[in-house]
Amino acid sequence: MFHLSVEEWTALALSLRVAGVAVLASLPFAVAAAWVLSRTRFVGQAIFDGAIHLPLTLPPVVTGYLLLLTFGRQGVAGHFLAEHLGIVFSFRWTGAALAAAVMGFPLMVRSIRLSLDGVDTRLEEAAATLGARPLAVFVTVTLPLIGPGILSGMVLGFARAMGEFGATITFVSNIPGETQTLASAIYTYTQVPGADAQALRLTLVAIAVSMTALIASEWLARLGRKRAVGT
Amino acid sequence: MFHLSVEEWTALALSLRVAGVAVLASLPFAVAAAWVLSRTRFVGQAIFDGAIHLPLTLPPVVTGYLLLLTFGRQGVAGHFLAEHLGIVFSFRWTGAALAAAVMGFPLMVRSIRLSLDGVDTRLEEAAATLGARPLAVFVTVTLPLIGPGILSGMVLGFARAMGEFGATITFVSNIPGETQTLASAIYTYTQVPGADAQALRLTLVAIAVSMTALIASEWLARLGRKRAVGT
Amino acid sequence: MSLEVGLRHRQGAFALDLAFDSPGGLVALFGPSGSGKTTVVRAIAGLLRAEQARIVVDGQVLVDSAARVFLPPHRRRIGYVFQEPRLLPHLSVRQNLDYGGWFAPRGARVSAAEFARLVELLDIGPLLSRHPGRLSGGERQRVAIGRALLSSPQLLLMDEPLSQIDENRKNEILPYIERMRDEVRVPIVYVSHALDEVVRLAGRLVCIQDGRLLACGPTGEVLTRTDLPMFAQRADAGAVLEARVLAHDEAYALSRLACAGGELWVPRLPAPPGGTVRLWVRAQDVMLALELPQGISALNHLQGEVLALGDSGLGTVMVRLDCGGTPLLARVTRLSAERLRLRVGLRLQALIKSVSFPLAGAAAGAL
Amino acid sequence: MSLEVGLRHRQGAFALDLAFDSPGGLVALFGPSGSGKTTVVRAIAGLLRAEQARIVVDGQVLVDSAARVFLPPHRRRIGYVFQEPRLLPHLSVRQNLDYGGWFAPRGARVSAAEFARLVELLDIGPLLSRHPGRLSGGERQRVAIGRALLSSPQLLLMDEPLSQIDENRKNEILPYIERMRDEVRVPIVYVSHALDEVVRLAGRLVCIQDGRLLACGPTGEVLTRTDLPMFAQRADAGAVLEARVLAHDEAYALSRLACAGGELWVPRLPAPPGGTVRLWVRAQDVMLALELPQGISALNHLQGEVLALGDSGLGTVMVRLDCGGTPLLARVTRLSAERLRLRVGLRLQALIKSVSFPLAGAAAGAL
Amino acid sequence: EDKPVVVFAAASLKEALDEVGAQWQKEQHGQVAISYAASNTLARQIEQGAPADLFLSANLEWLQYLSVRNLTRKDSERNLLRNRLVLIAQKASRLKLLIAPDFPLAKALGDGRLALCNPAVPAGIYGKQALSALNVWDSVSARTAQADNVRAALLLVSRGEAPLGIVYSTDAAADPAVRVLDTFPEDTHEPIVYPLALTAASTHPQARSLYDYIVSAKARAIFVKHGFTVITDAAH
Ligand SMILES: Nc1ncnc2c1ncn2[C@@H]1O[C@H](COP(=O)(O)OP(=O)(O)OP(=O)(O)O)[C@@H](O)[C@H]1O
Ligand SMILES: Nc1ncnc2c1ncn2[C@@H]1O[C@H](COP(=O)(O)OP(=O)(O)OP(=O)(O)O)[C@@H](O)[C@H]1O
Ligand code: MOO
């Protein structure tokens, strides 16, 4: 039952790459956004916050359309990136990664922000008195302390990326070997009468992958927790 | 432009009801699941954790099918609930709420768990020495301390519920007035060439709703934070 | 009111293995930092499940690992002043103080008058509506003390409760603790590094080092043991005199006492005539004279005989005296010792100023 | 090494409004709980941006709100021992200790030998690889002290650093602080409720109450002011003698000093002959005699004249003496005062045991 | 309370069927609720007991799926509409291309892609059939961008992401940003048929009335207006 076709192996590999890249590439931005939301106050913050949550609130298909309009070959951002940085999203796995990153972004930001809100700022003060500049405080104190939130955000982002197909398929279509992820493949099977077995098979694969990621994250979290008990 | 048809008003109202009920009804379960994951160790915990994350990992359509198979009129759980408790999900708004709840569940559990992991257990110890039984400790100490996580989880769950259509449409279809939520309505418009304006209009409504919910949650969070500064 | 503790537990590299008991009253845990005091208190509170434990308070078995008995913390009716304040950050000071009352049995709740009195005593009235995050360090500690005292405990655990409290407030709080000990008759386990607090409060002293029992016994006995460098080397080493109150002189605010060695004038004590008191006499406050000097301000002189001479560091000599049955310690410079030709058996006068007596608790009930 | 502080700030119901300065050395902040000590220290550290502030250390303006100068904390090169330990929970003890070194300028880093010495002194060697969550309360406080001292600070802020440290360790740590003060010549702001620490360490004493300055001046002067009930009512009230070191007697571990009123024998001081020292003489340790007694263990007697008599509570009388220019306080019971017929102008002998001198810092440099 | 007649219909029928439904409502004073989704979704839902009275599928297969399970009223099954498959380009495109066997589709694409539907949805199946029949599938199969649905394929072309696309003529007509280059001959693919049936579980008294209205001449005019061909003979 778990014999996968070449195409399915490709889809699995692609899913892992897309989800991995999406999570890692968006992480710095997620941390930055969380920091801005948690630690600063500015006019229009609610709008910023709302914009980050949009991909969660909107039907994925709409997000996909918006991505297409913005990051497609003809889109403003897409055009700019292609011209100046040589980054092309349309019909590439990079586009799938972008879609996955955008869809997972609110989840990552929320988790990280939640941790950030909970950081005892007295520890940051202590680090500052010891000569650490704000950036050094962030790297040596804040970042390690929000480790659980970052990890949690990454798990959510990864899981979401594995399951996402609505925005992906709309944005970069469903090209086997390039943009067809496991989720798209499963979706495709569900559309065909009599393909239930195949869909189930791939679903089990997806479950296995997520389970592995989850267990790894729990293990990492426990490792971190073991070291730091109380203050 | 913002003149909504009766059907669209209905969809909006339904979305709010579905999202609200989904979040509120699943909250106790989410808190319980988070507590189990954070505070207990048992064999098969990884599987429990994985199961909770499934709706995030799987394509929503798959989740929808699984719900249809389980909670449909012919499904085991659906049959049981209908027979013994009179709760019918299939093709009712309650089903949409169930789908939204299931889809948002991992997000809520994660947030709450993250907060729970961060609770200073020394405070719970202090409460216990003052005579509070475990349940009382939980209600008077733990729950208030994880307030931010609960709120954050509710925001995520609500937003997800507002944006969800994949599982909903698959589970309870897209029946105006009964199961057609804002997201489903938007999705339907996006399927039709030339309906962009309508889709955009509803999208803006969805954004406005989420923005309101978000601002309300921030306000609540700030209220909570103002009261409790440090230990 | 009795207390019986036996513990065996490992945490990390630290091994705890000790047993002690107390007939009641206040028992002080004394020992260097890291010796295991907090660990013992946590075990008594039920926050630590020791590998082997037997803890009995007042006949009630709280823990007996052999019999698999373990009463959870919330059923032990304890008031625990933690080493760090541990106030509930989401509750106001008033709610923190009330917290224990929410769970105390109806009859045991503290009255409004008692609440007001304690708030007044701890000087936390103006803080009641504030949240703990907006308090100073000492204010937090005072609220923590109040919270424990207001929970109507049947056992009080206090882990360095006065460490950040200033002298004047300390002198107001100590009598309250004494009242809990003597009138409310709550058994108290008290951790402190301050010998004056220990002497004043503790009927029984338990000394711990590296997780093991070094000494356990009546405070006076343990403190005068010269084999415990923990005390002998301290600047405030001394002896505990037991004495009977003869009378009070209200005009001069003095009390007249009788101990085995003679009569003493000390600052007015709260004990009734006829009661027994314990007095801490620091070795450095005792002056030795070969003959009784005249026209001197020191009111007290006991005649005694040198029992032993020991080096007590820094060029000083610790002189153990027996004053007609009352043990006394005096610390003098080696130069003085030579000038006075101190030797075992020498009879001399020990002079003690009245004002040098630290206020000792009226401890009749506590012994 | 000078320090100049002017602050005006409101937080909640509390208003801070004070100014003080110090020529350098160690300045102690003294005052009841909630009086604003920590707030002042936080402002000096730059963790609190006071509404109006001017803080100058050693000529360097750290804050001047009028000129809109505000040096951020990380550029102030401070070592701050917080009132609560505030160790970084995700770092090991060793990493916590090293933390300040990561940011100190290359030349200023502490040597491995110095690190080892301090670790030894604080007795935290076995804890180096542990994380702060697994330490006892006192262990945490010691690590926090080590962390601040090892950050090569140009200004040390210590907020009740020894509150949970036992007596023996305290006596090991205090000389180190003295060395920082005298040899490394780091200005130190020291908050403490313990008068013995203050007397021993502080050249200058700043008394705060309710956010306002009560007194500021050389420690000896402030402590002998009888208008400050904060001190006069304390059991350990006393006077500060200034004296010159004449010689040391190594055999007896004593030092011979000369003060205006005569010569004194005190336990061996670390000051060099010819240096000036400050000695804290508690009023309760001074015995008064109309004539010089013979055959007595007290090595020191100064002849003096009664300047004033004042009630000092609890049936005792505070006697202000002038011993040939040296001020001295003696506390005796009212009964003694009457028996000796004490009155202004009476000449008498003040007896002080050598061992009753709390070890006072060799403070030549610190004054 | 008037319960509506519930119609389960393929998403691509939305505009036309909404209008038909509204007309019927006005004329017969009945209530109608139409649930649009993918045909497969709807079929499975009917299988699971969905309260649908009518099913309007985008292909024969999913009606068949229900029919063999006896979930439709056999006598009500009929092919209602027919659609055509067209080749489209962006409005602004200068491309000229006529469909014929071995027509130079690959060359016309250049380095672009051919927007197409997923072979899981009917439009994708028909497109692949047509291109295979014309012997050009092999040359472009690796160059397709398979969209989730017709609408998405259309968008790829109208946004210029893909130079060419294959969609239904009804869809192409609704999007002013695209231009039809040519229509595929009907013999190159299975007929594109939208079948209609009453469900076996339907109990709504007005279901039949709506059914009749949908197959009536009045409805026919509306479908035609939206670009469909109406199949008049009740063939099956
Ligand atoms: N965050 C805060 N918000 C409002 N008021 C505060 C806050 N922190 C402290 N206070 C108040 O400011 C005053 C001064 O506090 P501070 O911490 O400086 O006192 P302190 O002298 O250090 O006392 P302690 O000896 O108890 O540590 C106190 O009355 C306290 O209640
Ligand atoms: N969580 C822990 N894990 C491992 N070892 C611990 C832990 N907590 C404390 N210890 C060690 O156990 C020993 C006893 O700790 P305890 O807190 O009982 O000391 P203490 O006597 O209360 O000291 P202090 O006066 O400093 O508060 C110490 O050596 C300490 O390092
Ligand atoms: O809600 Mo979706 O349906 O992720 O694509």
Ligand SMILES: [Mg+2]
């Ligand atoms: Mg302790």
Ligand SMILES: [Mg+2]
């Ligand atoms: Mg303070």
